[in-house]
Amino acid sequence: MYYPYFLAYILTGVFIGIAVFLWALKNGQFSDQQRARFLALEEVRPEVAATSHGSGFQLYFIFYLALAGVAASFALVGYALFFQ
Amino acid sequence: MPENPTRPATAAYLTARGFCLTSAAWMMMATLVGFIAALELVAPDLTANISWLLFSRLRPIHVNLVLFGFVTPGLLAGAFYFVPRLLRTELYSEKLGIVTVILWNMALVATMVTLAAGLTQGREYAEMIWPIDAGIVTAFCLIFFNFIMTVKHRNEKILYVSVWYALAAVALTTCTYCLGNVVWKPDSGSLTGIPDAILLWFYGHNVFGLLLTPLSAAAAYYIIPQVCRSPLYSHTLSLLGFWSLIVIYTHIGTHHLLQVPVPTWLKVVAIVDSIAMVIPVMAFLINIWYTARGKLGLIHGDIGGKFIFTGTIMYFIVSILGSLMALPDVQRVTHFNHWVVGHAHIGVLGFSGMIALGGLYFIIPRITGKPLFSLFLADLQYWMILIGVSGFAIVLTISGLIQGHAWLNGETVYRVLSEIHIYNIIRAALGLLIFLSAVSGFYNIFRSVFSNPGENP
Numbered sequence: 001m002y003y004p005y006f007l008a009y010i011l012t013g014v015f016i017g018i019a020v021f022l023w024a025l026k027n028g029q030f031s032d033q034q035r036a037r038f039l040a041l042e043e044v045r046p047e048v049a050a051t052s053h054g055s056g057f058q059l060y061f062i063f064y065l066a067l068a069g070v071a072a073s074f075a076l077v078g079y080a081l082f083f084q
Numbered sequence: 085m086p087e088n089p090t091r092p093a094t095a096a097y098l099t100a101r102g103f104c105l106t107s108a109a110w111m112m113m114a115t116l117v118g119f120i121a122a123l124e125l126v127a128p129d130l131t132a133n134i135s136w137l138l139f140s141r142l143r144p145i146h147v148n149l150v151l152f153g154f155v156t157p158g159l160l161a162g163a164f165y166f167v168p169r170l171l172r173t174e175l176y177s178e179k180l181g182i183v184t185v186i187l188w189n190m191a192l193v194a195t196m197v198t199l200a201a202g203l204t205q206g207r208e209y210a211e212m213i214w215p216i217d218a219g220i221v222t223a224f225c226l227i228f229f230n231f232i233m234t235v236k237h238r239n240e241k242i243l244y245v246s247v248w249y250a251l252a253a254v255a256l257t258t259c260t261y262c263l264g265n266v267v268w269k270p271d272s273g274s275l276t277g278i279p280d281a282i283l284l285w286f287y288g289h290n291v292f293g294l295l296l297t298p299l300s301a302a303a304a305y306y307i308i309p310q311v312c313r314s315p316l317y318s319h320t321l322s323l324l325g326f327w328s329l330i331v332i333y334t335h336i337g338t339h340h341l342l343q344v345p346v347p348t349w350l351k352v353v354a355i356v357d358s359i360a361m362v363i364p365v366m367a368f369l370i371n372i373w374y375t376a377r378g379k380l381g382l383i384h385g386d387i388g389g390k391f392i393f394t395g396t397i398m399y400f401i402v403s404i405l406g407s408l409m410a411l412p413d414v415q416r417v418t419h420f421n422h423w424v425v426g427h428a429h430i431g432v433l434g435f436s437g438m439i440a441l442g443g444l445y446f447i448i449p450r451i452t453g454k455p456l457f458s459l460f461l462a463d464l465q466y467w468m469i470l471i472g473v474s475g476f477a478i479v480l481t482i483s484g485l486i487q488g489h490a491w492l493n494g495e496t497v498y499r500v501l502s503e504i505h506i507y508n509i510i511r512a513a514l515g516l517l518i519f520l521s522a523v524s525g526f527y528n529i530f531r532s533v534f535s536n537p538g539e540n541p
Contacts, residue, residue: 006282009263017330029243036319039170039244040309066464069520073513 097451099181099230101533103161104444104451106189108529110153111522113196118146119515125508136200144211145199150432151209151291152220153192154522158440159299160227163250165447166306167231170247171238176230184226191219205265205273207280209288214270221267224258245322249302252330256294260287282346285337293333296436300399301325301368303443304392308372311389311446312382317374325367332357332364339410343419358410365403372396387462388446391438394470398434401477402427417492422504423484426477433518434473441465441525448532457531461524468521475514483507 024030121142124130131137168175175181194216198204204211212220231251235243264287266273266280274280309316316322338346338354376383376393383389405427408414418424445462449455456462483504490500 013259013334021327024243028241030320030323032242033319033323036242036244037315037317039240039242039319040246040306041313041315063460063464066468066520066524069516070468073516 097165097175097447098178099175099185100161100164100447100451102182102185103157103164103188104448104529105533106185106192107154107158107161107440107444108522108526110149110157110192112519112526114146114149114154115515115519115522117142117149119512119519121146122508122512122515126505126512135202141200141202141204144204144208145196147209148195148199148211149192150437151296152188152195155296155432155436155440156299157188158444159296159303159436162303162306162440162443162447163231163299165451166303167247167250168234170240170244170306171234172240173234173238176233176237180226180230184223184230187219187223187226191216191223194219207265207274207284209291210265210273210284212265214265214267214273217261217265217267217273221258221261224254224261228254228258244305245316245319245326246302246306248323248326249298249305252326253295253298253302256290256298256330256334260290260294263287264290278344278346281341281344282338282350285340287337289337289340290334292431292436293329293336296432297333298326298329300395300436300439301329303439304368304372304396307388307392307443307446308375308383308396311386311392312376312379314375314379317371317377321367321371325364325371328367329364332360336361336410339415342410342412342415355410355412359407361403361407365399369396369400386446387456387459387466388442388444391442391445391466394466395435395438395442398430398438398473402431402435405430417488418484419488421484421487421491422480422507423488426480426484429473429476429480433469434477438469438473441469444529448529452533454532456528458528461528465521465525465528468517468524472514472518472521475510475517479507479510479514483511 120131120137121139124139124142128139135141164175164181191212195212198213198216199211203213205213228251231254235247235251264284266275266283269275275283305316305322335357336354338350339358342351342355372393373396380393383393409418409424409427445456486503486507487500490503
């Protein structure tokens, strides 16, 4: 008989959910929704330059590594399609 | 902002930095293991007689490292950045955060070693043995404590929707993880029979629904308005989406068990709620897409925003697929084959993984005070993952349909294996692409956090 465990868990979850919802309601979390829309924009932070500062050698190495991976992927598929 | 202006930038957001590096490093390991496992589908004898490299051991290592090594820490890195900022305060305890990061990484190392050694509880997504479960639950408890204390000390009365999502994700996952792993039975980590299956899939689907999805939504709700430089389309709609997600998503795990003798009422609840998931999904997507309406140029110009916006498109695809797959007639074809694997890759890599990476690339310049080491490498990773996950979706869907129809027609397995061989080869090739994107991403993120030659602005 496993229903009692599941029902107990479901009911606990429902009661906690309702309790949190009621707290939010009483706490005014659902009021002033127009101001809430702007909350993600209200941070003041220094502007960060968007340019890359990576050194050429390292970038080229990683780029060619990725390129080799792409080539190997195509080679694998080509081999399977045409040479087997 | 009430931040301490005398605190040097390098001392700030240590927890977020720790989770950034955790995510980037474990993404490499997780995708390498996935690639090797995919190779074994092409050449089953590739690692014969090497017990710790058998497919049956690599598969759970891959899945658990992707879930708990790459995606979750990536999303937590974002949460440890934006939760304090949205509450206009500092994180309650960076020291506690660092302890959490260390504990988290110890659990991941233990996961990899024990699963490779064959120490498993043999339940999907819940394979880890009890001591590791205890470590993960403790880490979630520490995160929840840190977040809730930050909320308590907040200077902003209203909790922005991202804070709701982050808190719920951590709190609910702590509970579902304990239940799903049956932590009160340390030896087996399981119940017996059908109740165990129900409990396992309640947990299994909630790893996506109550951990990855809310943390991803939280990151998107914070970052997209900033990238677009416009307010959220509707905060009320976002809260509607949040509460409907909490109410609906918790019940749908049993749609994994439609072929199993679980109670019919539970199957009906699971199917109805799987369709009803359209409500929270569309509430989220309409909100994000309307916020970004007319601002796609700005999103294209921000690498973090680009990753995240693409993640929302993947969310649309994976959610529609998920709702349809819960229908019994559809599931007769799509269940127990590669279709589900394709669906999982769109969800975890395309949606949550993309958003996790977008969050990392968005916050790293802000927590280090320096630009990214290389925008080029980040862009390269974006395209490699986009091509990889789109390819996964296509080949796994085709191969899944072949498998599903063959099964329905009563074909023998060995005849089908030759038909899907080419798709397994393409899958392995795409896996290599994803692994190399992870190497490139780790290098970029490591150099951005440490020894970045960029100047402070």
